[in-house]
Amino acid sequence: MQPWIISTGLIFAYLALALILGALANRRLQGGLEDFLLYGRKAGFVMLYLTVVATYHSAFAFLGSGGFFYTHGIGFWASGGWTVLVGAITATLGCRIWALGKRFSYITPADMLADFYESEAVRVVTALVSVVFTLLYIQVQAQGLGYILSVASGDQIPFELATLILLVIAALYLMAGGLRAVYWTDVVQGIWMYVAVWGGALLLSYRLFGGPLQLWRRVAAERPDLLTLPGPEGLFSPGMWLGMTIVLSFGIILQPHILIRYYTAASARTIKLLGATTPLFLTTLFMPAALVGLGGALVLPGLELPDRIFPELLFRFAPAWLTGLILAGATAAAMSTLDSILHANMTVLTRDIYQRYWRRDADEQHYINVGRLIVVGLLLIGFLLSVSSNQFLVILTTLSGSGALQLLPAVLGVCYPSRRLVSRWGVLAGLATGLATLFCTLVLWPHPWGLHGGVWGLLANWTTCWLVSARTAPPSRATVRRIHGELESFVYGR
């Protein structure tokens, strides 16, 4: 049997498993929006852990990170820093978001911001920023999925068809089972992707170099430029290192598919434990990626699409059955994030826009059905984006994170009581300034003076937010007492 049939067959077997889980989740649906959208706020530690890590790590981690180590060298180990920071943010900020969500029945990020800032304009802008920038993240996953299946099939399945097949499958099980389906598949995907990336990297390092330590020595001898900063193409300057750390920690956390997960935890203790322990998974997943990328730079130099380095190495040097299993893990990585993004955007568009402004008083089944239609629309957009360009997966993810990062001043204003209150006008002005700056510093004049454009946007946003908040009315004392009072009570027991 031809190798590509074996490896592709195994990927399709994994996809069948995902569909079965989706169907089973559909049978367990208890009805109601809160069950479909938030798993009834009952996610225990193990499930929440695996869904958060599986959602955070995507095609970016499995493919993009290898591609970045391949091209830019050891600088990508900055990823260890931002993944540890994600744990700290989850344990601190995430816990507060959970507490407010539970107390005031928030379902979307915009629910929380609109409530505190007493503003529907804040709701709409938050929803739009959340959705627009995560469309880029959909593109990352769609592109990654296309790479995986097209390489696994030896290009028998063209990139465009491969992307479409995998997008449709993710959409199907999501539409069937809602967040329950997403969580159940994430449990499988989280374990599979971790085992697959470590297994694949170790196999390749032993087969090609005699082991990881020998791999490091060969890289030092043949490509020492990959082992120091700023890397062969000078990307990892101090400003970029710092910028990517901020954008890919706070920026990813503030995207709706991660933020909504905080609402679903069964308890505060679950979230705290989550924050403390998720770096064990998130950070260590980049270690084998380093082996793949750096080793790949020696074995397959000059690859036109560096993001394909992992599947290309597997296809050439690993047995077909193992390639299939590992690439199924890569598929799992991308789909675990994709289904979460589709779900989150579906939730935001259904709750914050459709239900609020179009049809307020329909029954819950109506909104669930509307959500399903929205998923189809998002799927089409994701497909069109993925076939129209093939930018580095890491670059797309950073763009996506840069946009979501602009919500940080508003979110901190809600979750961290302080002497100076942020006002709704401060939030809106800050967002407008931040997004305009982002356009200038990512598109017109990328990364001025070597500092990542996302950080420039945040600086402009924060400065504007503070200045405008100082001159405009804060939220009413009743709202501040209610929401900040809840946090004071939750954190300090007063």
Place this chain on the structure above:
Amino acid sequence: MTTEKPPDQENRADSAPLFRSHYRPRTRTGRKATIAFVLLFLLAQPPWVHGPFNRIEPWLLGVPFLYAYLSVLYLALMGVLIWAAWRNAF
């Protein structure tokens, strides 16, 4: 009879803040965890990683120095988080 204040006056502080800042930890454990985390994290950022620790040699545990240095810091940071969770510092 009450008089409504213009928005810019509402924001000044006869509206004294209702709550103390949550940015500063109020417990000893919280302060220790925050300081430890921030210090270790800063050591993993520029200028340290681009300056004195930006090197291949000496090799540590069979891996290049910069990679080993960062790996040790990341493990230490995880340790701080776990310790803070165990001591209920969040």
